[in-house]
Amino acid sequence: MKDKNDKDQTGMWSNRASVQITRTMKDILFNKWMLLAFSLILIPFIISLYMLADPVSDIEQWPELFNVLAIVIFMQILLLMFSLVYGASMMNEEIESRTATYLFLRGSKRFEVQLYKFIGTYVSLSILFTISMVLTYFTLSLHTSYDIMSDQIMQLMALLGAFYFGLFAYLALFSLIGVLFKHPLVVGLIFAFFWEVIMVNIPVNVQQITIMYYVRSIYLGTEAVRKFGDIDQKGGVVGSIIALILIGLSSLLLASLAISKKDIH
Numbered sequence: 001m002k003d004k005n006d007k008d009q010t011g012m013w014s015n016r017a018s019v020q021i022t023r024t025m026k027d028i029l030f031n032k033w034m035l036l037a038f039s040l041i042l043i044p045f046i047i048s049l050y051m052l053a054d055p056v057s058d059i060e061q062w063p064e065l066f067n068v069l070a071i072v073i074f075m076q077i078l079l080l081m082f083s084l085v086y087g088a089s090m091m092n093e094e095i096e097s098r099t100a101t102y103l104f105l106r107g108s109k110r111f112e113v114q115l116y117k118f119i120g121t122y123v124s125l126s127i128l129f130t131i132s133m134v135l136t137y138f139t140l141s142l143h144t145s146y147d148i149m150s151d152q153i154m155q156l157m158a159l160l161g162a163f164y165f166g167l168f169a170y171l172a173l174f175s176l177i178g179v180l181f182k183h184p185l186v187v188g189l190i191f192a193f194f195w196e197v198i199m200v201n202i203p204v205n206v207q208q209i210t211i212m213y214y215v216r217s218i219y220l221g222t223e224a225v226r227k228f229g230d231i232d233q234k235g236g237v238v239g240s241i242i243a244l245i246l247i248g249l250s251s252l253l254l255a256s257l258a259i260s261k262k263d264i265h
Contacts, residue, residue, distance in 0.1 A: 017116055024120025028086070029127075041078060041132045044069045048139040062140045063152050067225065069136060070159045075215055076200075078129070079166055080192040086121050087174025088184035090114070091259060111256035114175070118252065122171055126164060133159055158222035166215035169244040172251035173211070179258040211247060214240035 028034070047069065051062075091114055137156040177191070178184040200212040207213045217240040219225055 020116035021120040025124045028124040044136040048136045083170035084188040087171045088178040088188045090175045114259050154224035158219050158225050162219035165244040168248040172248040176251045176255040214243045
């Protein structure tokens with residue numbers, strides 16, 4: 001009897017998880033703002049298309065251009081922008097639409113709703129940015145040989161890895177900010193673009209107290225990228241991955257605790 005109850009509880013839990021994660025992904029990928037959002041995500045790809053009309057004369061230059069797009073646009077602009085917008089509004093949208101109240105009444109625990117919303121958002125953004133990064137890389141490398149393209153493929157892998165871990169940490173942190181503050185976008189903007197972007201580019205030791213430092217360390221610490229890195233980044237790849245995972249997990253835990261105490265009616 002106990003085993004049957006355990007199986008029923010597990011089935012209910014997995015069903016709630018799949019339904020809420022799927023609903024979150026549909027809300028993100030198929031809403032009226034997606035055309036605008038995906039157009040912004042494709043900015044590096046649009047730049048690479050422009051480069052096809054005026055290709056670089058030296059085939060060694062396109063990996064350097066991809067390196068600039070990776071650090072400046074993908075990491076320092078798009079990663080921060082989308083993590084902030086989707087993270088800060090993650091639970092607020094559920095609360096304002098009273099969807100959260102409905103889910104609570106149907107048996108979903110508050111931390112479950114927050115966790116499933118996070119997973120659906122993370123997977124959706126990962127899919128969109130992976131498409132943009134892959135298109136950008138292969139478009140830039142079209143005018144070169146297959147051997148050179150394959151030799152530099154680890155540069156793309158390094159960017160994907162750094163982005164996935166960075167997205168995990170930033171999205172979790174901004175979801176925490178979204179729960180704690182009445183105006184999370186304002187707080188998030190100050191943190192993202194006045195702290196993360198400025199401090200990580202100051203050539204002093206304060207770089208280590210930014211999340212972006214560890215995101216860039218994963219990318220720049222890869223062998224295929226190291227020769228293009230003109231930024232002094234001393235963080236090790238493994239240590240940076242661990243740091244981002246810990247930041248993400250601790251932010252999710254604190255967000256779950258905060259949402260469990262939040263007055264929602």
